[in-house]
Amino acid sequence: MNNPSDLRYTSSHEWLRLEADGTATVGITFHAQDALGELVYVELPEVGRQLAQGDACVVVESTKAASDVYAPVSGEVVAVNTALVDAPQTVNEAPFGDGWLFRMKVSDRSQVDALLSADAYAAGPGAD
Numbered sequence: 001m002n003n004p005s006d007l008r009y010t011s012s013h014e015w016l017r018l019e020a021d022g023t024a025t026v027g028i029t030f031h032a033q034d035a036l037g038e039l040v041y042v043e044l045p046e047v048g049r050q051l052a053q054g055d056a057c058v059v060v061e062s063t064k065a066a067s068d069v070y071a072p073v074s075g076e077v078v079a080v081n082t083a084l085v086d087a088p089q090t091v092n093e094a095p096f097g098d099g100w101l102f103r104m105k106v107s108d109r110s111q112v113d114a115l116l117s118a119d120a121y122a123a124g125p126g127a128d
Contacts, residue, residue, distance in 0.1 A: 003122055004096050008115035016072045027100040036062040039088040044080040053111055058101050073111040079103040
């Protein structure tokens with residue numbers, strides 16, 4: 001699957017999209033959800049939680065395994081995708097769309113710039 005070029009990526013398979021209002025939306029990549037299999041549970045962070053880059057902040061459970069999702073950058077959680085509580089499979093169905101996990105206010109924009117481009121991600125950890 002093509003990784004959207006307007007997103008930034010981590011080597012641990014998270015993606016980040018900067019929004020017009022200055023926040024960033026975070027999710028997991030197609031590669032990550034494909035490796036996990038059908039998701040049956042998502043534990044989201046609390047709104048207001050301060051995250052440091054690399055912090056484990058979401059737990060996703062599938063029929064195969066449970067896995068942590070890590071904060072791609074530092075900042076404050078400002079919204080979570082509560083629809084995933086009742087429909088965790090949305091992450092499988094639309095990992096780059098309705099399957100987003102949380103939004104955050106980024107505290108260090110240079111961390112965003114240091115994330116992987118779609119091409120760099122595809123050439124490395126996201127290569128299928």
